[in-house]
Amino acid sequence: MNSCLLRAFVLGLALAGCPGASAQALPELGDVSQATFSPLQERRLGESIMREVRADRAYYDEPEATDYVASMGGRLAAQSTGTRQEFDFFLLNDSQINAFALPGGFIGVNVGLILAAQSESEVAGVMAHEISHVTQRHIARMIAQQGSGTVATLASIAAAILLSRVSPDAAQAAFVFGQAAAVQSQLNFTRENEREADRIGLSLLEKAGYDPRGMVAFFERLQRATRAYDSAAPSYLRTHPLNFERIADIQSRLQNLGYRQIPDSVEFHLIRARLRAELLPPREAIAFFEASLAERKFLSEGSSHYGLALSSLRANDVERARRELAAAARQLPANPVLETLACRVARAAGPPGAAFACYREALKTYPNYRALLYDYADALVEGRDPRAALALVEARLPPTGGDERLYRLQARSYAALGRPLAQHRAQAEAYARLGAYGAAVEQLRIGLKTGDGDFYELSGAEARLRELTRLDLDARRDAKLQ
Secondary structure (H helix, E strand, O other): OOHHHHHHHHHOOOOOOOOOOOOEEEEOOOOOOOOOOOHHHHHHHHHHHHHHHHHOOOEOOOHHHHHHHHHHHHHHHOOOOOOOOOOEEEEEOOOOOOEEEEHHHEEEEEHHHHHHOOOHHHHHHHHHHHHHHHHOOHHHHHHHHHOOOOHHHHHHHHHHHHHOOOOHHHHHHHHHHHHHHHHHHHHHHHHHHHHHHHHHHHHHHHHHOOOOHHHHHHHHHHHHHHHHHHHHOOHHHHHOOOOHHHHHHHHHHHOOOOOOOOOOOHHHHHHHHHHHHHHOOHHHHHHHHHHHHHOOOOOOHHHHHHHHHHHHHHOOOHHHHHHHHHHHHHHOOOOHHHHHHHHHHHHHHOOHHHHHHHHHHHHHHOOOOHHHHHHHHHHHHHOOOHHHHHHHHHHHOOOOOOOHHHHHHHHHHHHHOOOHHHHHHHHHHHHHHOOOHHHHHHHHHHHHOOOOOOHHHHHHHHHHHHHHHHHHHHHHHHEEEO
């Protein structure tokens, strides 16, 4: 997240000076001067912050990588006992080695953390640590400990505590604006909770089937990096203070666990290769994977071929992409990541019918894989078959809730069919899933002015407009407007 956005969160000020940010800060939290800060209040604060996170350019909504991280996080969180905490996992396109927990169970992971890890259990160890901060209610306890009856002060201090974990700049901004003593006290409290998060995290790792030694291996490597980087230490160490005592404590707990080797999943290596192939310029990515294969410096040879195939496709070298993908498929078991790239290669090579057949067959095996579904619907719209795209999307949309991207694909399908009211209503639902209720209201108003739709469609749109207007008013009431 950019420093302007972070400083705005910390101070609870209007975000007008931050590109892409709305002019609202933190929600009114109610009277939290008592000894508790409820899960509902935590979630409301987290949702308010997440509306701005999603609008930030660093937010990385790539379905394959996000689903992988969410699957790992869900597997770990499922091992936690005595909590019904809802979790949402997301990625940031940031090369710094970092991860952090926000109020209400929102957990962010920097791409740089996944690329720096040398095993899947190392990534899982960091995520288990962050999950434990949430399940042990460290955030709520820090806020309740402040015991302030002034909502504005409490909200700004809470944001400083939480977002200093994302960037050291956040705490400095709080100091500059006169919150130094209170924030430092709360940051010290956070450091005292690190050991508890380590202990609970180790338990989650073991129960979820990961190697608990991954946590200490990662911390030890970061600690060695501290000596190399000096003041420019990896951001995870600056936002998650680490010392020899913490590492020794983790090692002591590991002595009571029997050793067993835990292999990495195929998906771990493929997603790492995918992130590198997508985020580097195509020619740089090709050079990286060519060198890793030539020098045999890789964690997984098949995944390096996959990365080279994806990089070649991005460089419009379809034939090389096909060859490298075939090499990857010879070394790796069948999985949806390879199938998705195979269909993308078929789509790039043409004709459309071959790609459609590829997607249909792949979805038979992996019917819930989001990337395949999105790609197929997109290909159908581009291939001038919006009715088939609409049928595909609507078959996956539940009666309530739903996926923001599915609604956007639904809107594109309706636009291609010349149905503007339905198009704008679908776009409104996409915005609503992001918490952007004002934009959703505007979409419905535009749709109702088109003169499209029958009596039932108009009635449904008007009812939904009233509902979204109420949600927008509630969100504005929750926000601290300047």
